[in-house]
Amino acid sequence: MSVRVLIVDDSVVMRRILESALRHSNLDLAEVLHAANGVEGLAALEESAANNQPLNLILCDVHMPEMNGLDFLLEKQRRNLAPNVPLVMITADATDPQVLDAVAAGAQGAISKPFTLERIITCVESLLPPAAHPPSAMGDAQP
Amino acid sequence: MMADRCTDTRWIEQLDGVVADVFDIMLRQCCEVVEDAAATAAEIDIAARILLSGAIDAQCLVEFPQATAKKLTDALLGAEDDWEDALVEDAIGELCNMIAGEWKSALGAAASASGLSVPAIWRARAPDRNPPNGCSLRMRRTYAFRNSPFTVSLAIREPRDI
Numbered sequence: 001m002s003v004r005v006l007i008v009d010d011s012v013v014m015r016r017i018l019e020s021a022l023r024h025s026n027l028d029l030a031e032v033l034h035a036a037n038g039v040e041g042l043a044a045l046e047e048s049a050a051n052n053q054p055l056n057l058i059l060c061d062v063h064m065p066e067m068n069g070l071d072f073l074l075e076k077q078r079r080n081l082a083p084n085v086p087l088v089m090i091t092a093d094a095t096d097p098q099v100l101d102a103v104a105a106g107a108q109g110a111i112s113k114p115f116t117l118e119r120i121i122t123c124v125e126s127l128l129p130p131a132a133h134p135p136s137a138m139g140d141a142q143p
Numbered sequence: 144m145m146a147d148r149c150t151d152t153r154w155i156e157q158l159d160g161v162v163a164d165v166f167d168i169m170l171r172q173c174c175e176v177v178e179d180a181a182a183t184a185a186e187i188d189i190a191a192r193i194l195l196s197g198a199i200d201a202q203c204l205v206e207f208p209q210a211t212a213k214k215l216t217d218a219l220l221g222a223e224d225d226w227e228d229a230l231v232e233d234a235i236g237e238l239c240n241m242i243a244g245e246w247k248s249a250l251g252a253a254a255s256a257s258g259l260s261v262p263a264i265w266r267a268r269a270p271d272r273n274p275p276n277g278c279s280l281r282m283r284r285t286y287a288f289r290n291s292p293f294t295v296s297l298a299i300r301e302p303r304d305i
Contacts, residue, residue: 011236012230020221063240063259093259095247095254114241116168116169
């Protein structure tokens, strides 16, 4: 099973770090899409749906200009985009009430910055079906 | 009246611990406090500031010489390159974000009702280094990462209840 991931973050550096973590995991990665805010994230979801190229995972920053992570999640749900795709919030502010609101609204988890590569890998692998990370490769990650 | 220098070791140790944790967790790199006067006076090329507002008002400012900023970007991205200015500034903003977020968490429940701004970035010395009005506690610390200095400043209003 090839995996398509959307990373929504206004920081190019953070998007590259997250993509690097994904590429160090055991996931069979087909594509990693980048979006700089919630508006771009919604457009990426619309395009994926239109092209019948479903996503398997979304990593989303909380604080972003244009549209923040919580509003992105709520709007995604309102439009019924990627309804069963796990979404993980990424935040530097672990005590931000928006993180709890996002989890209450359906986000599958939250990861606080700073994080280790292993933290990202463990989280995303736990949210995807076994077919996304073949058993033969389990535990072989070398961040 | 604002204090020019914080002498409360609790606050200083807390900031030192936060900065060390960010570098250790995110980069697996050591970041040490620098007492050397020449290093603390190093020229500033890039600065990032995050404001904490709400129950507690505070400012977190990080200031980097270009050489240190480049090394930080190398470390975050896991490669050495001639990075575009925008990417280096982004890296400094992310570091400021993580330090401010960790520091806010370290303050505990008292700070949970305060929100963090997105990072504001300046080239050269920050034109607005002044902390929010009424800040009664200030501290400025210099650290070294891969033998290159940078500074982190905190200014806090009414910290007595924290």
